[in-house]
Each structure stands twice: as C-alpha cells, then as structure tokens.
Amino acid sequence: MEPPTLTALLKKASAAFPSRRAVAVPGKIQLTHAALDALVDAAAAQLAADAGVLPGRVVALSFPNTIELVIMFLAVIRARAVAAPLNPAYTQEEFEFYLSDSEARLLITNAEGNAAAQAAAAKLGLVHAAASLQDAAGPLHLAGLPTDSHKENGNGSRDSALFNNDPSDLALFLHTSGTTSRPKGVPLTQGNLAASVQNISSVYRLAETDATVIVLPLFHVHGLLCGLLSSLASGASVSLPAAGRFSASTFWADMLASGATWYTTVPTIHQIILDRHASKPEPQYPALRFIRSCSASLAPVILEKLEAAFGAAVLEAYAMTEASHLMTSNPLPQDGLRKPGSVGRPVGQEMAILDEEGGRVAPGKPGEVCIRGANVTKGYKNNPEANEAAFRFGWFHTGDIGVVDEEGYLHLVGRIKELINRGGEKISPIEVDAVLLDHPAVKQAVSFGVPDEKYGEEINCAVIPRDGSPLGEEEVLAHCRRNLAAFKVPKKVFITDELPKTATGKIQRRIVAQHFVQPAKA
Known part of the structure; x- marks a missing residue:
C-alpha cells in the first residue's frame, strides 16, 4: 500500500x-x-x-x-x-x-x-x-x-x-x-x-x-x-x-x-x-x-x-x-505497564542502543539511542558534517545516551555532549536534576558541568526556590549529599529567579554555565 x-x-x-x-x-x-x-x-x-x-x-x-x-x-x-x-x-x-x-x-x-x-x-x-x-x-x-x-x-x-x-x-x-x-x-x-x-x-x-x-x-x-x-x-x-x-x-x-x-x-x-x-x-x-x-x-x-x-x-x-x-x-x-522514570517503548519505528562501533549493546547497558523509521528525516539541510555524524550504520544517531531494560523500556541517561566527566566518572545531569527537584523548596533546577583543573569537569547547579522559600546553597548541598554519591554532589549552587530556556520552556543546559559561572567570575 x-x-x-x-x-x-x-x-x-x-x-x-x-x-x-x-x-x-x-x-x-x-x-x-x-x-x-x-x-x-x-x-x-x-x-x-x-x-x-x-x-x-x-x-x-x-x-x-x-x-x-x-x-x-x-x-x-x-x-x-x-x-x-x-x-x-x-x-x-x-x-x-x-x-x-x-x-x-x-x-x-x-x-x-x-x-x-x-x-x-x-x-x-x-x-x-x-x-x-x-x-x-x-x-x-x-x-x-x-x-x-x-x-x-x-x-x-x-x-x-x-x-x-x-x-x-x-x-x-x-x-x-x-x-x-x-x-x-x-x-x-x-x-x-x-x-x-x-x-x-x-x-x-x-x-x-x-x-x-x-x-x-x-x-x-x-x-x-x-x-x-x-x-x-x-x-x-x-x-x-x-x-x-x-x-x-x-x-x-x-x-x-x-x-x-x-x-x-x-x-x-x-x-x-x-x-x-x-x-x-x-x-x-x-x-x-x-x-x-x-x-x-x-x-x-x-x-x-x-x-x-x-x-x-x-x-x-x-x-x-x-x-x-x-x-x-x-x-x-x-x-500496558507505565514506568515512571522511563520514556517508554518505541512507537512505530525501530530503536537500538549502539556502541561507538555500531554494535548493539545488551539490555541494561548504556549506549547511544538510535532509531529508523518512516517518520525520520533523510538528513539535515546543507550540513554534510552533521549528516555524517548522525546517519551511520543504517541508523539515525540521536546523541542521547540510554539504557533499555528487559521489557524494552528506554531510560535516558543524558546527552552525549551533556554528560559530565568528573575525573573519569561519567555523571548524568538528568539524575542530579531529579534529586534537586525532589527537594520540597525547589521550584526549578538544572545541573551542568564546568571546567575544573583537578577533575577536568565539576558539577554546578542552578536552583529557583519556591515563592517565599529562604532556600540557601548549604541546604541544597545537604539534600544532595543525602541522596547522591559524593562524586555526584554539585560543588557550587547558584540560587536564582530565572533559568535560560528555549521558547517551549526547555532549559538550555549548554548555555547555563556561561549564564551563571562567567558572570560570577567577572
């Protein structure tokens, strides 16, 4: 047909x-x-x-x-x-x-x-x-x-x-x-x-x-x-x-x-x-x-x-x-079963978790999320470099790191370019975000990597408190220490009333560091 x-x-x-x-x-x-x-x-x-x-x-x-x-x-x-x-x-x-x-x-x-x-x-x-x-x-x-x-x-x-x-x-x-x-x-x-x-x-x-x-x-x-x-x-x-x-x-x-x-x-x-x-x-x-x-x-x-x-x-x-x-x-x-914390199963297309050589990764192991189907673009306009990176091994490479469980549900770990490499430890900012948002006085939050002489990268975060909350940096850090491994705890917390976002409300993690860290150093 x-x-x-x-x-x-x-x-x-x-x-x-x-x-x-x-x-x-x-x-x-x-x-x-x-x-x-x-x-x-x-x-x-x-x-x-x-x-x-x-x-x-x-x-x-x-x-x-x-x-x-x-x-x-x-x-x-x-x-x-x-x-x-x-x-x-x-x-x-x-x-x-x-x-x-x-x-x-x-x-x-x-x-x-x-x-x-x-x-x-x-x-x-x-x-x-x-x-x-x-x-x-x-x-x-x-x-x-x-x-x-x-x-x-x-x-x-x-x-x-x-x-x-x-x-x-x-x-x-x-x-x-x-x-x-x-x-x-x-x-x-x-x-x-x-x-x-x-x-x-x-x-x-x-x-x-x-x-x-x-x-x-x-x-x-x-x-x-x-x-x-x-x-x-x-x-x-x-x-x-x-x-x-x-x-x-x-x-x-x-x-x-x-x-x-x-x-x-x-x-x-x-x-x-x-x-x-x-x-x-x-x-x-x-x-x-x-x-x-x-x-x-x-x-x-x-x-x-x-x-x-x-x-x-x-x-x-x-x-x-x-x-x-x-x-x-x-x-x-x-x-079917809904799994909070997962983004579900593929809808109308094929999906694979691939390693850097294009091989499939076993369930439970992280790799790049790749898809193909009738809904996927054939390529970016006038951008050979991006096309070469995104369309390999017969799949579209999303740039996202994910894990598929035994039931086929996808759990996202983070963007390849957003993963924070702290002394060789790869840290998902999504995981840190979830802990920050679990604090009852936190309205919005985002974690991000910043350059660090000792570890290569360190974790910082920016937090918008709920209206009227006297939330401070030490309280946020104490909450993180209770809920995260030590190497995942942010080194610095910025308390703010605004976060850089796209027109649809998506927080622009890639520019958060320059928005907060550079002004702080000035």
Missing part, C-alpha cells in the same frame, strides 16, 4: 467528521473539520494564484497560536510548498538567520505584523503578507501579496485540484532547538509527517471524541505534530488560547470550555500548572484520559504530583525534531 500523506489523512478526517469541531478560540470563533478544509483549499489556491507559490518553495510563518496560523500552515503544504514556522519573539538578527537558512521566498504574519520579522524580510528582499480571518465563513484575507508582475511563475495560475500531494514532498522546515549545538535545519516530508501523526494517534488512541488545548507554540514540533496535527487527523478538536499563548490563569477554564480529554506539554509548564493548582485551585477540573509530558526529562516527583492533583495517568514520551516528534512513549494504562 502506498504510504499516505498528511494532507490525505486530514482530508479523510474531514470527510468522516465534517460537522465536528476542529479548531476553536473559546468565546471567539470555531471551525468544523469541513469548514477548515474549505478554508485551507481556498488559501492554498490563493497562495498559488496571487503569490505564485510553487512546489518546493519555502514560506516562512511567524504568528502567535492563532487560527490564521493553522490555516496558513495547512494551506502552504497543501500547495506543495514548504512551511517554515518561526518564533515571533525572535530578534531581527535571528529572523535574518532563520529566513536565510531556510531559503524562504515569502513571509506571512498575522494582521498585527511583526516589526523584527518584517525588517529582516525587507533586508533579504522577501515579500511580506498578512493573514486575517474575520469569521468562520471566511474567506481568509492575505494582504500585501505581490502583483502579477512579481509572481514567480509568471501567471500564478494553478488550480487547487492540481495540489496532488506526494509522500516525498518537502512540507515542513524546522530547526533543532540548539540546546547542545548551533541549530540545524531539518526538512520533513509529507510522508514523515503522516507517519508521525499515525504513530501518535495510535499510541494515545486519539479519536473524534477527544479534545485538547494547545499549550505549546505551533512553531515547535511538539505542539504542531502532537497537539495540533494528530488531533485534526483523528477527527478530534483543538482549542487555542485567546491570547495566542499559554496562560496558567486561563488554562483550566479553556480546558473545561473545550471539553478537553488530554493535554501535552513540557516539564516546566507542568510545574507552572502544579504551582497554580497549589496556590489557586480551580472549583472544577475536567475528567482527563491522560496527561502527556515530553521534550525534556520529567522528574518522578513531578509526575506523582500531577497524577495526584488531576487524577489522570501521566505518560512520559521521548521525541526529536528529526523524527517528526515522537519516538517512544509510555502506554495508556489499558495498554
């Missing part, structure tokens, strides 16, 4: 559930699957006719989480072009890098615009258009598109019926988060996206009766693939926060209003949700099928608190941009 495309999966869901809600902003606007499909078709035709967008051309999208972004993303890929979602909070210099690296030909924003993005686009000679949807009946308006004389194909005439998406069509261009190195461009095809969406829908049993609130930004693969696209391809619905971004104060009201049955986010936001619950509990919480955590390690103590607070199983998963998001996950309670 020919592999599907993401477009085909969305079309199938629209035909099966035309009148069910697809996407909404509570209290403002909602679209059924049929209405969304019609708006996407019309917008795709407009991109081809009025902007001359050709197959394979890259269209950059910089929006908050809005319905316009959902429509434009789907329209771009339906027109066989490539969508490159960008963080609207980037600086002009960052926009210049990402627009240049993706080789974008057109920038689209919301009607309010984005001064930094537009300045970068103007400097690079890109056209800027603004998208707006006034009501569910449509149409979506695109202001600022070029005149006929500027169209790439001369006349721009391409009928939407000719948008025959192929699994090999490049559809999405994202960059790695850059938590351990310079961001790398990751091209993903319609086939990659379809495979991932099917994997996600299968393991979580997503159906037309499900609903979720999008917590994470849609310029990130976690929110885009797992939150949005997997829901839409299952006939389910998503709600977008009215402010275009996550807000702890409105999260549960939005969840109740949308009839949400699950949500997915990163550990940092789980912690924010827990803190809100502790200080201002809601009068009512929705009955959730499950809560999902991904994109960073979830401390077991946080998992336990989430389950106790909201009465739903917490499923930790493991994902990467290069794999179109999902690689492994703990199963739903009815489908």
